Amino acid sequence: MTESGSKLRIFKILKIIISSLLITVLLLFTIAAIRTLSLDVNAGLQLAHWEKTNNKSLVIDHHQREELLANFKEAIRIPTVSFSNTESNTTALLEFDRFLRKAFPTVFSSSLVHHELVGNYSHLFWVKGSQPELVPYMLLAHIDVVPASESDGWEAPPFSAKEIDGFIYGRGTIDDKNSLMGILQALEYLLLKGYAPRRGFYIGLGHDEEINGLNGAMNIVRVLKQRGVQLLFVMDEGLTISDGIIPGLEGPAALIGLSEKGQAAVKLSVSVAPGHASMPPRETSIGILATAVKRLEDNPMPRLFGYGPEGDTFEHLAHKFSFPLKFIMSNLWLFSPLLSRILERKPVSNAFVRTTTAVTFFNAGVKINVIPSLAEAYVNLRIHSAQSVEEVLDIIKDTVGDQRVKVELVDGFDPLPISGADEKAFGFQIIKKTVLDLFPTVTVAPGICIGNTDSRHFVDLTKNIYRFSPAWFKPGDPERFHGINERISTKNYEEMIVFYFNLIQNCDIRKLPEPHSSVHEL
Numbered sequence: 423m424t425e426s427g428s429k430l431r432i433f434k435i436l437k438i439i440i441s442s443l444l445i446t447v448l449l450l451f452t453i454a455a456i457r458t459l460s461l462d463v464n465a466g467l468q469l470a471h472w473e474k475t476n477n478k479s480l481v482i483d484h485h486q487r488e489e490l491l492a493n494f495k496e497a498i499r500i501p502t503v504s505f506s507n508t509e510s511n512t513t514a515l516l517e518f519d520r521f522l523r524k525a526f527p528t529v530f531s532s533s534l535v536h537h538e539l540v541g542n543y544s545h546l547f548w549v550k551g552s553q554p555e556l557v558p559y560m561l562l563a564h565i566d567v568v569p570a571s572e573s574d575g576w577e578a579p580p581f582s583a584k585e586i587d588g589f590i591y592g593r594g595t596i597d598d599k600n601s602l603m604g605i606l607q608a609l610e611y612l613l614l615k616g617y618a619p620r621r622g623f624y625i626g627l628g629h630d631e632e633i634n635g636l637n638g639a640m641n642i643v644r645v646l647k648q649r650g651v652q653l654l655f656v657m658d659e660g661l662t663i664s665d666g667i668i669p670g671l672e673g674p675a676a677l678i679g680l681s682e683k684g685q686a687a688v689k690l691s692v693s694v695a696p697g698h699a700s701m702p703p704r705e706t707s708i709g710i711l712a713t714a715v716k717r718l719e720d721n722p723m724p725r726l727f728g729y730g731p732e733g734d735t736f737e738h739l740a741h742k743f744s745f746p747l748k749f750i751m752s753n754l755w756l757f758s759p760l761l762s763r764i765l766e767r768k769p770v771s772n773a774f775v776r777t778t779t780a781v782t783f784f785n786a787g788v789k790i791n792v793i794p795s796l797a798e799a800y801v802n803l804r805i806h807s808a809q810s811v812e813e814v815l816d817i818i819k820d821t822v823g824d825q826r827v828k829v830e831l832v833d834g835f836d837p838l839p840i841s842g843a844d845e846k847a848f849g850f851q852i853i854k855k856t857v858l859d860l861f862p863t864v865t866v867a868p869g870i871c872i873g874n875t876d877s878r879h880f881v882d883l884t885k886n887i888y889r890f891s892p893a894w895f896k897p898g899d900p901e902r903f904h905g906i907n908e909r910i911s912t913k914n915y916e917e918m919i920v921f922y923f924n925l926i927q928n929c930d931i932r933k934l935p936e937p938h939s940s941v942h943e944l
């Protein structure tokens with residue numbers, strides 16, 4: 423072949439490659455554009471014909487407002503702190519028991535309600551339904567709170583329940599006495615109005631959620647199992663209504679947690695021979711451990727955004743983003759690597775991208791002039807839905823890459839199963855309807871709960887566990903969770919009561935409306 427002939431051949435091949443590339447890009451772009459314009463996973467059952475069950479409405483008058491706020495503040499003032507896995511404030515737990523009986527006299531005296539103490543301080547209520555064939559559901563909340571110290575920078579003492587500019591400040595105002603008090607206050611009002619449910623339901627109030635629910639939630643589950651109870655769904659704390667927290671999203675979004683991340687507690691330890699500080703080895707146990715910890719912090723777990731329920735969250739919210747974000751969110755199959763990199767920049771959104779690694783304890787050393795024989799660190803990992811405890815442990819060992827560092831799993835569990843969110847998922851649809859009736863501007867989407875809840879102990883009683891409370895979170899609020907200046911607005915607390923008041927009645931429908939029935943009606 424002549425030189426000009428081979429040049430022509432190369433030119434032809436290049437032309438074919440370039441045009442194939444262009445066609446592929448064009449094709450991908452067309453698919454992406456079609457998805458952007460057509461993706462609407464939100465229509466759901468909202469236009470369908472719902473059986474009406476919420477006959478009683480709640481209009482809170484001045485006297486009730488004063489009373490419900492006084493009750494809530496009193497709940498916050500009782501320091502029901504879980505300090506450590508073995509230490510709780512049992513005096514406060516007993517006081518809380520007395521307080522509940524005083525605050526909700528109708529709940530505790532109604533012939534429809536059966537109440538019992540479980541594990542000494544947890545409460546289990548059974549509210550009898552008039553139609554026993556309807557499978558019961560369960561609402562969960564917890565009594566205990568994490569410690570709080572005013573010296574950390576609180577604007578008001580953490581157990582004062584002080585009201586400042588329409589907000590009640592205090593430990594437990596969003597985690598989780600708002601749900602607990604909201605549920606019981608709603609039930610108190612319903613019973614006072616002569617309400618009797620068709621569908622029976624349980625309320626479980628654990629006293630040790632912040633230390634894994636071993637005596638509270640786990641015993642409640644044991645009692646229910648002994649009685650052969652199966653639940654239609656469980657609703658617990660978890661995700662909330664986010665307003666201005668998801669960058670680029672127009673309007674508020676209520677994320678309902680379909681699952682929760684797994685968790686692992688991993689111990690790293692280094693043992694060496696102790697010795698005199700005047701003749702130190704090149705590396706001490708502290709130095710070796712510090713390097714291991716630094717390696718873990720410098721090498722975060724892999725990005726897994728889009729491989730768990732968080733992908734669904736953004737698909738559901740896509741239509742609420744403006745261009746070009748709308749285009750990106752509608753096409754996670756193409757853009758999830760890009761979105762992961764944006765989301766990982768902030769701790770809250772990073773938690774949705776990967777298994778997170780937090781070094782929470784670091785102990786070593788006994789005396790200034792002694793080379794310590796032992797250095798220990800504990801790492802708390804929150805495991806992404808697409809990983810397991812075992813996989814995470816292997817990655818830690820690889821990343822540490824030092825045989826002198828012993829890596830041990832202290833405790834852990836895999837990510838929780840993913841509950842349904844389709845048009846047949848009773849719990850999800852009821853929560854969604856109740857949110858939309860009360861907050862019509864909110865977009866409801868499935869989500870993944872990045873923290874753990876008592877509800878994880880209920881997996882044998884139901885496949886349908888939802889983690890949501892109608893607390894409004896604005897920028898800066900996620901940091902209040904277990905942090906300083908935890909607070910809730912008095913307006914939002916009232917909304918929570920109305921939410922549970924309506925939710926309980928909405929659960930009385932025998933079955934969900936037929937999917938797409940709206941289409942036939944229109």
Ligand SMILES: CCCCCCCC/C=C\CCCCCCCC(=O)N[C@@H](CC(N)=O)C(=O)O
Pocket residue numbers: 597631632633634635659660661662664667668765770771774871872873874875876895900903
């Ligand atoms: C990109 C999307 C952003 C969406 C923003 C969501 C904001 C979420 C903010 C806070 C959620 C916090 C998690 C709630 C449940 C936590 C319950 C808890 O504290 N559990 C403890 C104790 C336990 N049972 O293990 C925990 O350590 O997880």
Ligand SMILES: [Zn+2]
Pocket residue numbers: 564597598631659
């Ligand atoms: Zn909580």
Ligand SMILES: [Zn+2]
Pocket residue numbers: 568597632904
């Ligand atoms: Zn908590």
